Amino acid sequence: MCLAIPVQVVEFLEEGMVRVRVGESQTFLTASTMLLPVPSKIGDFLIVHAGFALHVLTEEEAMSSLSALREIADALNAKGTLDA
Template sequence: MCVGVPMQVVSIDNDNAVTEIDGVRREASLMLLADEVNVGDFVIVHAGFAISRLDEEDARETLAMMREVFSVEDMA
């Protein structure tokens, strides 16, 4: 299963960003995004690429749902 994860941008260097969620940091290319991305923005990261920018409320809501779903799987 492939999952794109909402992550917050912590730094940007040209077309590359360092993103973080729950203490996990990943590099992500910004080259697929037409929208401007700034430090503090949330993006969906999939396979090393930021594929979409989203607002903080949507990001936090999505993360809460993902945590709930994956915690249920951990119990099985």
């Protein structure tokens, strides 16, 4: 099973590649947009798997997903099953 965390486009690179910010962290990745049905824009939220952007999310969808993931992480951390 794969868990995709929403990323946000922060910069366009060459040949259909973008630099994205992972969730609300200070982690950045490079992803290909060649599989997207429509071009992405700076600020767009994407779902990325194996280095390829697969879907553009609305900001509301991205924030909802990040909130749910944060709740899961907090619950696991409270139980002591997640290393901080």
